Amino acid sequence: MSDIILQIDGKEVAAKPGMTVFEAAQSAGIAIPTLCHHEKLAPYGACRICTVEADAGGRTSFVAACLYPAEKGLVVRTRTEQVNRMRKVLLEQMLSHAPDSEDLLELAGEYGADPHRFEKEPSFCILCGLCVRYCAEVKQKHAVSFFDRGAKREINFIPEIAVKECWDCKECFPLCPTSALQAAYVLTESLLTPPEEPSSCGGCSSRG
Amino acid sequence: MDIGTIDQIIDNHQSEAGSLIQVLLEIQSQNNWLPKEALTRVSERLKVPMSRIRHITTFYKTFSLVPKGRHEVHVCMGTACHVRGAERVLDTVREVTGVGPGETDPELNFSVETVNCLGCCALGPVMVVDGEYHGNVETAETAEVLKKCTCSSE
Numbered sequence: 001m002s003d004i005i006l007q008i009d010g011k012e013v014a015a016k017p018g019m020t021v022f023e024a025a026q027s028a029g030i031a032i033p034t035l036c037h038h039e040k041l042a043p044y045g046a047c048r049i050c051t052v053e054a055d056a057g058g059r060t061s062f063v064a065a066c067l068y069p070a071e072k073g074l075v076v077r078t079r080t081e082q083v084n085r086m087r088k089v090l091l092e093q094m095l096s097h098a099p100d101s102e103d104l105l106e107l108a109g110e111y112g113a114d115p116h117r118f119e120k121e122p123s124f125c126i127l128c129g130l131c132v133r134y135c136a137e138v139k140q141k142h143a144v145s146f147f148d149r150g151a152k153r154e155i156n157f158i159p160e161i162a163v164k165e166c167w168d169c170k171e172c173f174p175l176c177p178t179s180a181l182q183a184a185y186v187l188t189e190s191l192l193t194p195p196e197e198p199s200s201c202g203g204c205s206s207r208g
Numbered sequence: 209m210d211i212g213t214i215d216q217i218i219d220n221h222q223s224e225a226g227s228l229i230q231v232l233l234e235i236q237s238q239n240n241w242l243p244k245e246a247l248t249r250v251s252e253r254l255k256v257p258m259s260r261i262r263h264i265t266t267f268y269k270t271f272s273l274v275p276k277g278r279h280e281v282h283v284c285m286g287t288a289c290h291v292r293g294a295e296r297v298l299d300t301v302r303e304v305t306g307v308g309p310g311e312t313d314p315e316l317n318f319s320v321e322t323v324n325c326l327g328c329c330a331l332g333p334v335m336v337v338d339g340e341y342h343g344n345v346e347t348a349e350t351a352e353v354l355k356k357c358t359c360s361s362e
Contacts, residue, residue, distance in 0.1 A: 136259070145259030147266045158259050 006074040015070035022050055022065040025078065032078050033087065033107055035094075035177045036128035037066045041137050046128045047094075049107070051086050053077040062086065084111055092117040094126045098178035101126075124180035125155055131172035131181050141165045144172065144181075155181065157188040209239040214246050218253045225254045229264065232271060240276040277312045277319040279357045281305065282336040285322045288329035297333045298322065300350040317358060 003014040008025050015024035020043060025032050035047040043066045050065040055075035062083070065076070077083070088111040095104050096118035104126075108115055127146070132155060135144050143161040147154055157166065166185060173182050217234045221227035231254065235246050242265060251258045265271040283298045302308050305318040312319040326334050331343025337353055345353070 132259075136257070142257030142259040145263045147262060149267045156262075158262060161258060 004070050004072050006070050006072065006076065008076045009078055019070045020066055021052060021054065021063070021068045021070055021074070021076055024070045025065065025076070030078060032065050033110075034066060035103065035107075035126065036130060038130055038134065038175065041130070041133045043067045044129055044133060047126065048090055049087055051083060051090075053080050053083055087111050088113045096121055097123045098126055098180065100124075101178040103177040123154065124178050124183060126178060127153060127155070128177060130175040130177070131155060134172050134175055139165075139169060139171065141169070144184075155184055157185060159188055159191065162188050209235065209243060209246060211245070211249060213238065214249050215253070218250065223253050225256050228254055228256050228261070229268075232261075232265065236271055240278070241272040241274060244273075275312060275316060277316045279318050279338055279354075280336075281318055281320045281354070282323050282326070283309075283320070284324075284326045284332065284334040284336075286325035286329065286332070289332035289334055292332045294333040296347060297335055297345055297350050300347050301335070301354065304351050304354040318354070 004017060004019075004024075006013055006015060006021075006024060008021070008028060008030050011028060011030070013024050013028040013030075015027070019027075022032055022034065022037060022043075032050045032052065034050040036044055037050065045064040045067040048064055051062050052065045052068075053076070054061055054063045054068060055077075056071060056073075065078070087107075091104060091108045091111055091113040092115070095101070095108060095113065095115040098104060099115060099120055099122060101124075105115065107113070129146070131144050132146055136142050141161060142158070143165050144155055144157050147156045162185070166189075170185075173185075176182065214235060217231055217238075220234075221231050228250070231250055232242065235250070236242055239246070247258070247261050247265070250256070251261055265273060281301055283294060283301055285294050285298070289297075298309070301320055305313060305320060307313045307318060307320050309320055309322040323336075326336065326341070328334060328341065328343065331341065333345055335342045335345050335350060335353070337357060342349070342353055
């Protein structure tokens with residue numbers, strides 16, 4: 001099939017049919033920041049940091065590059081003033097949830113985002129879904145999942161599955177842009193592992 | 209709820225993964241809540257991972273993962289009901305049933321929930337008991353309706 005020619009940041013880029021704007025940019029060496037993209041996983045569009053300005057047929061819109069399909073004649077601008085401002089606000093919001101995330105702080109420096117702009121509500125998770133999707137799509141273990149919805153949405157391990165699968169895998173840990181995932185796992189594990197039997201320490205039972 | 213009933217519900221839906229929500233809804237309506245054993249069974253039979261079921265059951269408010277009482281009491285706390293004394297209605301409900309919003313009494317008689325609008329503001333303050341709407345409820349009436357519930361269930 002013939003390649004699709006589109007323009008990214010003034011550069012003519014050839015993309016294969018079915019490619020997203022993000023992938024097209026990547027193949028042309030144009031970096032678009034992202035927090036929730038992973039090459040092995042289906043596009044998800046959770047973090048919106050990859051938002052770009054796209055001109056299609058005379059209409060300008062802001063789209064998530066990781067989801068938007070590359071089209072013929074599309075004109076994409078990855079770093080306009082407006083795009084940068086959107087990313088800045090998004091980062092500030094995420095930093096209110098995960099104030100210590102190194103990935104976020106690095107991007108915040110780049111976009112001039114103020115980590116202290118919004119009141120801190122540390123859930124330590126930005127709901128990028130990398131762990132949930134990696135576990136489901138790549139490992140097919142489904143050990144970690146989203147719970148609840150709206151402002152209360154969070155990630156959690158399913159204890160029954162986690163106890164069997166997670167100890168030898170833990171492949172999702174390095175994917176996490178914050179440290180929330182590991183914390184959630186440590187919590188699950190601590191709930192699953194019964195405290196040391198009194199007999200092994202010898203103290204409590206003999207005294208009781 | 210026994211496994212046979214759950215299997216029956218699943219069989220009615222040809223064990224299709226796409227019928228997950230329908231299956232869960234039926235279990236919920238027959239049993240008032242979704243016990244863990246039921247979810248495990250559904251997960252096995254429909255071949256849907258447990259994580260997905262937990263995601264769905266925590267997402268929709270219809271599903272309850274904790275036991276629910278035989279009588280469901282909804283008290284509207286919307287603006288119209290609020291200014292007409294929904295707070296007093298809720299207080300009476302709390303007094304009679306002994307439980308507050310989101311709670312269920314140990315005898316599983318009542319589950320109390322607050323809602324934000326029932327779409328019949330002209331009737332406010334509104335209380336719904338087991339799907340039956342009680343409009344303009346006064347304190348005495350509230351108590352009476354709830355007491356009738358306890359009598360009929362005993």
